[in-house]
Amino acid sequence: MSVIYDRVALIGLGLIAGSMGLAMRRDGLAVEIVGTARSAETRAVAAEIGLCDRITETAAEAVQGADLVVLAVPVGAMGALAKEIAPHLKAGATVTDVGSVKRHVVDAVSPHMPDGVHFIPGHPLAGTEHSGPRSGFAELFENRWCLLVPDEATDPAMLSRLRALWEAMGANVDCMEADHHDLVLAVTSHAPHLIAYTMVGVADDLRRVTDTEVVNYSAAGFRDFTRIAASDPTMWRDVFLSNKEATLEILGRFTEELFALQRAIRTGDGQHLFDYFTHTRAIRRGIIEAGQDTEAADFGRGAARE
Amino acid sequence: MSVIYDRVALIGLGLIAGSMGLAMRRDGLAVEIVGTARSAETRAVAAEIGLCDRITETAAEAVQGADLVVLAVPVGAMGALAKEIAPHLKAGATVTDVGSVKRHVVDAVSPHMPDGVHFIPGHPLAGTEHSGPRSGFAELFENRWCLLVPDEATDPAMLSRLRALWEAMGANVDCMEADHHDLVLAVTSHAPHLIAYTMVGVADDLRRVTDTEVVNYSAAGFRDFTRIAASDPTMWRDVFLSNKEATLEILGRFTEELFALQRAIRTGDGQHLFDYFTHTRAIRRGIIEAGQDTEAADFGRGAARE
Numbered sequence: 104m105s106v107i108y109d110r111v112a113l114i115g116l117g118l119i120a121g122s123m124g125l126a127m128r129r130d131g132l133a134v135e136i137v138g139t140a141r142s143a144e145t146r147a148v149a150a151e152i153g154l155c156d157r158i159t160e161t162a163a164e165a166v167q168g169a170d171l172v173v174l175a176v177p178v179g180a181m182g183a184l185a186k187e188i189a190p191h192l193k194a195g196a197t198v199t200d201v202g203s204v205k206r207h208v209v210d211a212v213s214p215h216m217p218d219g220v221h222f223i224p225g226h227p228l229a230g231t232e233h234s235g236p237r238s239g240f241a242e243l244f245e246n247r248w249c250l251l252v253p254d255e256a257t258d259p260a261m262l263s264r265l266r267a268l269w270e271a272m273g274a275n276v277d278c279m280e281a282d283h284h285d286l287v288l289a290v291t292s293h294a295p296h297l298i299a300y301t302m303v304g305v306a307d308d309l310r311r312v313t314d315t316e317v318v319n320y321s322a323a324g325f326r327d328f329t330r331i332a333a334s335d336p337t338m339w340r341d342v343f344l345s346n347k348e349a350t351l352e353i354l355g356r357f358t359e360e361l362f363a364l365q366r367a368i369r370t371g372d373g374q375h376l377f378d379y380f381t382h383t384r385a386i387r388r389g390i391i392e393a394g395q396d397t398e399a400a401d402f403g404r405g406a407a408r409e
Numbered sequence: 410m411s412v413i414y415d416r417v418a419l420i421g422l423g424l425i426a427g428s429m430g431l432a433m434r435r436d437g438l439a440v441e442i443v444g445t446a447r448s449a450e451t452r453a454v455a456a457e458i459g460l461c462d463r464i465t466e467t468a469a470e471a472v473q474g475a476d477l478v479v480l481a482v483p484v485g486a487m488g489a490l491a492k493e494i495a496p497h498l499k500a501g502a503t504v505t506d507v508g509s510v511k512r513h514v515v516d517a518v519s520p521h522m523p524d525g526v527h528f529i530p531g532h533p534l535a536g537t538e539h540s541g542p543r544s545g546f547a548e549l550f551e552n553r554w555c556l557l558v559p560d561e562a563t564d565p566a567m568l569s570r571l572r573a574l575w576e577a578m579g580a581n582v583d584c585m586e587a588d589h590h591d592l593v594l595a596v597t598s599h600a601p602h603l604i605a606y607t608m609v610g611v612a613d614d615l616r617r618v619t620d621t622e623v624v625n626y627s628a629a630g631f632r633d634f635t636r637i638a639a640s641d642p643t644m645w646r647d648v649f650l651s652n653k654e655a656t657l658e659i660l661g662r663f664t665e666e667l668f669a670l671q672r673a674i675r676t677g678d679g680q681h682l683f684d685y686f687t688h689t690r691a692i693r694r695g696i697i698e699a700g701q702d703t704e705a706a707d708f709g710r711g712a713a714r715e
Contacts (some may be wrong), residue, residue: 291627301667303689306596321597333693336686343674361607368649380642383609387639
């Protein structure tokens with residue numbers, strides 16, 4: 104691989120930025136990678152395990168002379184960070200982020216960006232339930248999607264360069280409008296995460312069912328629920344607070360449907376249940392026919408074998 | 410492996426019974442396997458692909474002389490089937506079932522069982538989203554749990570023999586009381602299935618988000634939701650109708666918790682969200698410390714690779 108950016112600054116050294124640092128170093132995608140984090144402990148760990156070439160104490164120092172600046176802090180901290188680094192950004196630099204919500208980040212960051220700096224929001228759809236500087240690994244983005252959110256003013260050359268970086272780290276890149284991104288993610292990630300958090304909380308509250316029973320006898324999905332529900336609390340708090348409207352809309356639709364099914368169970372309306380389940384089965388078939396997933400009868404076993 | 414039952418009768422030749430037939434034939438666990446199904450088409454397919462040694466037109470014929478009779482029909486059909494076969498059962502035979510709900514099956518089947526016949530309910534926690542005679546495979550039960558539900562009157566020697574059959578097919582066997590089984594499964598399987606069905610229905614209703622987007626951008630869990638939501642509609646209708654109380658109790662607790670989290674999002678109560686997510690993270694850590702799952706940062710990738 105060849106160099107894509109001369110100097111990259113990573114602000115926030117958790118799972119995503121740490122994995123980016125490791126992937127870029129492995130493949131020589133940047134001449135120098137500078138990193139920083141608010142916590143002295145995080146900076147010490149990052150230096151110890153070599154996430155970057157150089158660690159600075161402040162974000163202002165980190166971004167100086169950087170051709171690409173990656174904002175990798177919780178969504179709720181993006182606005183203040185943008186304000187802090189703005190005076191120190193190099194003319195012509197690209198600024199991107201890795202937040203799970205895009206409208207809020209665009210609104211919080213854009214007003215602070217100086218003329219001549221290219222802000223192109225991004226969101227790699229990759230992660231584990233682990234967080235912190237020790238959780239990163241260079242392969243995190245392989246075969247995962249990264250969504251970029253340019254607007255009509257985005258410089259095509261700068262967009263191509265950022266896309267090339269993500270592709271070099273193994274990701275598939277797609278572009279999407281900010282509000283649509285937030286709706287799609289509310290459906291595919293945010294609402295399912297809240298549902299998983301809730302279901303794990305319920306199982307724990309019951310007490311009459313032991314943890315061992317919950318784990319051993321989870322044939323389909325519940326064990327994955329516990330994994331999802333172990334994700335970083337700060338990050339997810341910010342996701343829900345900053346994608347409030349789309350998440351609440353999906354959850355509202357969800358509870359409406361769930362109530363209809365609960366009522367069918369309570370009243371013994373087998374036909375309603377049968378029709379609903381037949382319909383969702385057809386959706387799955389449509390997905391397979393569209394070539395988006397395999398027929399393989401796996402049912403989570405691949406993951407369970409790890 | 411050596412013979413465990415001389416003659417086994419499989420009633421209903423779908424995913425579970427078909428897999429049992431293939432596993433028993435592969436390892437010589439029975440001298441003769443007789444099978445039957447209500448549908449002539451199912452019987453023809455089963456004969457064609459060799460799920461059993463012999464196919465009969467009726468359940469009454471199938472059970473004649475059988476040492477083990479496996480009831481593998483939807484839970485709602487168990488009572489009528491038990492009544493139909495009762496006069497034809499061999500003295501000393503063991504009757505078991507593979508239904509996902511146990512209290513309803515015990516109540517529906519037990520009254521029909523003649524003296525001298527051993528009824529030991531069972532539930533293999535294994536399955537895929539596929540159904541029908543062509544969906545079975547001999548490895549289905551490997552490393553999966555099978556829960557048996559004996560009572561105080563169960564003959565220990567007959568229980569050991571049934572356990573030995575499941576273990577020979579690769580399963581881990583545990584014993585559990587019927588009502589407790591139904592509560593545990595409501596938490597680990599029935600409520601999560603209904604939630605998955607609901608979430609897939611919601612995604613489909615939206616239309617503003619395409620199927621391709623739903624599948625491509627489902628980093629964590631939603632793609633598995635669509636797989637779960639493709640499971641057999643008749644089987645799941647019967648599960649919910651026959652485990653009504655436990656399922657509704659868990660769903661009631663679930664919606665209560667979900668509403669509290671929705672309210673926290675709506676009012677911007679970040680502390681409530683943060684505390685809840687920190688608590689569920691601790692539950693996951695407890696599970697890992699108890700040695701019930703691995704630390705591996707996989708997040709569904711194993712399954713996605715298939």
